[in-house]
Amino acid sequence: MTAGRSDPVVTTPYGAVRGRHEHGVAVFRGVPYAAPPFGPRRFRPPVPPEPWDGVRDAALFGPTAPKPPYSEAFARYLSDPVVPGDDCLNLNVWTPDPDPAARLPVMVWLHGGALTRGSSAVPVYDGRAFARDGVVLVSVNYRLGVEGYGLFPDAPANPGLRDQLAALCWVHEAIGAFGGDPDRITLCGQSAGAISIGALIAAPQAQGLFRRAVLQSGPPEAADRGNVRRMVRRMATRLKVPATAEAFAAVDRDLLLRTQAEVGRLGGPVLGGPAFGIVVDGDLVPRDPLQALVEGDAARGADLLMGWTRDEYRLWLVPGGLLERVDRLGAVALAAAMARCHCGHEVVRGYRALRPGAGTAEIVGQLVTDHLLRRPLHRLADAHSPGSSYVYEFAWPSLLPDLGACHALELGFVFDTGDLSDSRRLAGEGAPQELADAMHAAWVRFATDGDPGWQSWDATHPVHVFGDGPPHTVHGPRDAELALWTAAPEPPPTLDGTRARATELRAVVRRLRRPGDVGGVSGR
Numbered sequence: 001m002t003a004g005r006s007d008p009v010v011t012t013p014y015g016a017v018r019g020r021h022e023h024g025v026a027v028f029r030g031v032p033y034a035a036p037p038f039g040p041r042r043f044r045p046p047v048p049p050e051p052w053d054g055v056r057d058a059a060l061f062g063p064t065a066p067k068p069p070y071s072e073a074f075a076r077y078l079s080d081p082v083v084p085g086d087d088c089l090n091l092n093v094w095t096p097d098p099d100p101a102a103r104l105p106v107m108v109w110l111h112g113g114a115l116t117r118g119s120s121a122v123p124v125y126d127g128r129a130f131a132r133d134g135v136v137l138v139s140v141n142y143r144l145g146v147e148g149y150g151l152f153p154d155a156p157a158n159p160g161l162r163d164q165l166a167a168l169c170w171v172h173e174a175i176g177a178f179g180g181d182p183d184r185i186t187l188c189g190q191s192a193g194a195i196s197i198g199a200l201i202a203a204p205q206a207q208g209l210f211r212r213a214v215l216q217s218g219p220p221e222a223a224d225r226g227n228v229r230r231m232v233r234r235m236a237t238r239l240k241v242p243a244t245a246e247a248f249a250a251v252d253r254d255l256l257l258r259t260q261a262e263v264g265r266l267g268g269p270v271l272g273g274p275a276f277g278i279v280v281d282g283d284l285v286p287r288d289p290l291q292a293l294v295e296g297d298a299a300r301g302a303d304l305l306m307g308w309t310r311d312e313y314r315l316w317l318v319p320g321g322l323l324e325r326v327d328r329l330g331a332v333a334l335a336a337a338m339a340r341c342h343c344g345h346e347v348v349r350g351y352r353a354l355r356p357g358a359g360t361a362e363i364v365g366q367l368v369t370d371h372l373l374r375r376p377l378h379r380l381a382d383a384h385s386p387g388s389s390y391v392y393e394f395a396w397p398s399l400l401p402d403l404g405a406c407h408a409l410e411l412g413f414v415f416d417t418g419d420l421s422d423s424r425r426l427a428g429e430g431a432p433q434e435l436a437d438a439m440h441a442a443w444v445r446f447a448t449d450g451d452p453g454w455q456s457w458d459a460t461h462p463v464h465v466f467g468d469g470p471p472h473t474v475h476g477p478r479d480a481e482l483a484l485w486t487a488a489p490e491p492p493p494t495l496d497g498t499r500a501r502a503t504e505l506r507a508v509v510r511r512l513r514r515p516g517d518v519g520g521v522s523g524r
Helices: 128-132 145-149 159-178 192-202 225-239 245-249 253-264 289-295 313-317 319-329 331-341 345-354 360-383 421-427 433-449 479-487 495-512
Strands: 009-012 015-018 020-022 025-032 055-057 090-095 104-110 136-140 180-190 212-216 303-309 389-394 462-466 472-475
Touching: 009 159, 025 128, 090 128, 090 159, 104 159, 104 192, 104 433, 128 136, 128 433, 136 159, 145 159, 145 225, 145 253, 159 180, 159 192, 180 192, 180 433, 192 212, 192 289, 212 433, 225 245, 225 253, 289 360, 303 360, 303 433, 313 319, 313 360, 319 331, 319 360, 331 345, 331 360, 345 360, 345 479, 360 389, 360 479, 389 433, 433 462
Parallel strands: 015 055, 104 136, 104 180, 180 212, 212 303, 303 389, 389 462
Antiparallel strands: 009 015, 020 025, 025 090, 090 136, 462 472
């Protein structure tokens, strides 16, 4: 689009930017919130961008963080644009009115992608519908993979999370000029983005910078430091360099990405394995985020909206035929899932009884989903301030074979971007607009006044269900499964038992993966 006299211009703390009017709202893309994280700044915390003179054009998405592509199996369902360039610490703003007097609610979106993929340029995350409905939407790029979450002896941990904090600070300082209210900021994210939100709302440095938070299909958690170190060490072994930030910075960037993808291909949400993640660092993450939120005062006054999809695991297992392979492995896959979830046979037998006729893959998938996602979110909702937490379940099944109500399917409905081909990759043709209207409106209401439109969490465990008939609230829909974990805790593991389970788990992962299936198993 050619710039014209009517294009909106806003002054940020580092210089003026010129956006565009599109679909009745103002859009500013590729606005830097930190300096390019390369050269001497590689693997280091973010620093402010250099101020600029004149007016910087903000019509196009800025560079995306370095990342490997999805495997062919996942690329059928998930788009992940690449915009080349080093200036990847940038964000985008959609606003109905770039006027400081507007004081509109603000949503800050962090994308998912297992902290190794994704960007704010994914078309499904277009913020025009939120701006149309009176909300300023900000979407953020941050460092990924080894660049953002590698653990080195000679560099600070969690630079990707530090990027997100820097973006949040930028929003708090600058969003008023775009028509936003810095006192009504809602942090929101899905999958790895939600895990990041959980860490941010627990971080001492972020307190006072947000009012609300949305966690979609991702719990507050800290990754095992040993797992992250193993990723780095395995990469170092393949690259034949020391496992230090200095040595990795000297490696060709494309080679580094290829090596990361090769080492990470055996990891995934269902069976675990080495992976990058947010770690406790004694600073930005002084303790496990879930513990900080449940046992401490972090985010105590914030409103929370949390939820999951009914069949999260199907995005992890359907691409590449893993669903059928897990079913064929039967008891071996169940044993690996028990090792992954630290549960005993009593829990598995309980799931079998509650789901008569279910195959092994469904039992494994729901078991792992409850362990990784539903149990932590239940725990957080139980511990949070009364009247300030809301929980949902997305239950509409994709029109594509076998996907069900899988991980990431709800995104096109939340953003009301179901008309885009990128949304149809996961939903199929003919997704119901009325479902998008209901979900999108709930998110707008929550960002506006903290109430999405249904009963807040209490001892009856109300869960608002989208996509299984008209939206409605049910009480305790997952309580029977989750009660099994309390009723039948696993006995303390022995060293020999732990080693045996780890060996069994590695064997299952090898049997599940096909040679060359590089790209890993992840959500958006």
